[in-house]
Amino acid sequence: MFDGVAGEDLPVGFGFRPYRGDEDHGAMAAVRLGCVERDRVDVRSVVEGLPTAAEIAQASARLEEPSKNQILVVFDGSLVGYSTIRWWQERDDTWLYLHRGYLVPEHRGRGIGSAMLSWAEERIRRLVEEHGTARTAVIGANAAASEQDATALLLAAGYRRVFSLVELELGDLRQLPERGGELPAGIRTGPIRASHYRAAWRTVVDSYADNGFTRKWPFQDFVDTADPACWRAAWNGQDMVGVALCSIRRHDHTVGEVEELSVRTDQRRLGIGRVLLLEGLRSLREQGATTARLFTGTTNPYRSYDLYESVGFRRQNEFVRYRKPLA
Numbered sequence: 001m002f003d004g005v006a007g008e009d010l011p012v013g014f015g016f017r018p019y020r021g022d023e024d025h026g027a028m029a030a031v032r033l034g035c036v037e038r039d040r041v042d043v044r045s046v047v048e049g050l051p052t053a054a055e056i057a058q059a060s061a062r063l064e065e066p067s068k069n070q071i072l073v074v075f076d077g078s079l080v081g082y083s084t085i086r087w088w089q090e091r092d093d094t095w096l097y098l099h100r101g102y103l104v105p106e107h108r109g110r111g112i113g114s115a116m117l118s119w120a121e122e123r124i125r126r127l128v129e130e131h132g133t134a135r136t137a138v139i140g141a142n143a144a145a146s147e148q149d150a151t152a153l154l155l156a157a158g159y160r161r162v163f164s165l166v167e168l169e170l171g172d173l174r175q176l177p178e179r180g181g182e183l184p185a186g187i188r189t190g191p192i193r194a195s196h197y198r199a200a201w202r203t204v205v206d207s208y209a210d211n212g213f214t215r216k217w218p219f220q221d222f223v224d225t226a227d228p229a230c231w232r233a234a235w236n237g238q239d240m241v242g243v244a245l246c247s248i249r250r251h252d253h254t255v256g257e258v259e260e261l262s263v264r265t266d267q268r269r270l271g272i273g274r275v276l277l278l279e280g281l282r283s284l285r286e287q288g289a290t291t292a293r294l295f296t297g298t299t300n301p302y303r304s305y306d307l308y309e310s311v312g313f314r315r316q317n318e319f320v321r322y323r324k325p326l327a
Contacts, residue, residue: 009115010073014107016119019060019070019082025053027079028072031102032056038105040146046249046257046293047167047319048144055251059084069127071119073103073112080104083116085123087131091214095133096323097124098140101150113153117141128326137326145318159322163213166305167295168313173256173285177311180278181271183234189279192231192243197223199240200233207262211297213321230256230283234263234272241267244280248287256284258294261304273307281311295319 010016032050035041043050051059060066063086073081081103089095099120103113121139128137141159143150170176183189192200201222208214230246242263249255258280263273284292294313296304305315 009118010112011110014073014075014080014112016115017072017074018067019072020067021060022057024072024079025057025060028056028082029053031079031081031104034104035102038149039144041144042167042317044169044252044255044291044293045167045317046255047165047295047317048142052251062086069123071116071123073107073116075107080107081112081116083120085120085127087124087127089216091208091216092212093136095128095131095137096140096215097127097137098142099124100142105149108149113149114157117153117157125326134326139324139326141322141324143320143322145320151320154322157324159324161320162323163321164298165295165319165321166298166315167293167317167319168305168308169316170281170292170311170313172312173281173290173292175312176278176281176285180275183272183275184267184270186236187234187241187267187270187272189232189234189275192228192233192245194226194228196233196240197226200231200243200245203233203240203243203264204245204260204262206264213297230280230287232276232279232283234267234276236267240264242272242276244273244276246280246284246292248284248289253288254290256281256287256289256292258292261294261307273304274311277307277311 029052036043036050041050063069069085071083072079083099083101085097085099087095087097101113101116124139128134141154143154198219201219205217227247232244233240234242243260244258245260246256246258249257261273261277281292294308
């Protein structure tokens with residue numbers, strides 16, 4: 001037995017085992033590669049693409065107790081699937097416990113995915129009990145719209161769709177509009193320095209005040225991941241009124257990402273966001289990126305994708321977020 005799921009629940013030749021660290025990363029990356037064709041994975045996606053072994057190692061290192069919160073599926077000794085659990089607190093104090101599983105297609109339809117899901121739910125219930133978060137805890141799971149097998153499994157298990165992320169791509173950064181439009185009187189733009197970090201963080205956090213399903217983002221987390229080479233901000237006098245936080249993808253320097261585009265509520269619909277977006281995209285181009293990606297939630301009340309499409313972004317994928325009550 002491994003953390004609540006018995007080996008006899010699996011077909012002959014299959015078993016569960018815990019994550020062992022560096023020796024598993026290459027095989028885990030191979031599992032992800034094996035899912036690409038069946039699940040129509042967009043390998044360049046910034047939401048969930050095709051990770052390298054090094055990226056899987058980094059993600060595993062960020063997990064709490066990875067040997068307990070990851071389960072590996074083996075068939076005749078070879079790794080053919082795995083599931084991961086992580087958790088965080090959202091702005092409304094909900095504790096989201098998210099599980100994500102991958103299984104190579106040739107072994108689907110035999111109850112293995114269901115056993116992986118059962119392990120994840122049982123492990124989450126134990127974590128919730130340990131953490132004392134039962135009052136506000138929910139179970140979450142993700143699947144791209146193209147992942148038909150995962151979608152069917154989750155819906156059959158009682159999960160419901162709560163929102164989705166839409167990913168867009170600007171295919172050629174050489175084709176950017178020459179002008180971003182005129183800024184309102186008194187507004188200026190410029191790079192973001194370390195002395196501006198708190199104001200930039202606050203601008204982003206405040207922009208999500210009316211959005212549901214958003215993760216708490218402590219200032220120290222912002223500082224720890226700061227990469228300001230392609231960051232731009234707008235000021236009205238000394239007050240920051242908007243930011244565009246753009247970055248180069250670490251493992252593919254031809255791809256840039258617009259991580260955040262936020263404008264203060266009282267300064268929206270004045271053209272500031274468009275100017276900041278284009279300045280950030282030009283910075284990405286100067287750093288060597290040839291394409292850019294971004295994603296936005298379908299619960300976004302400001303229809304920001306209209307702005308993105310106006311500068312050349314086109315919709316690529318949809319990533320659905322599912323939830324299920326803990327009980």
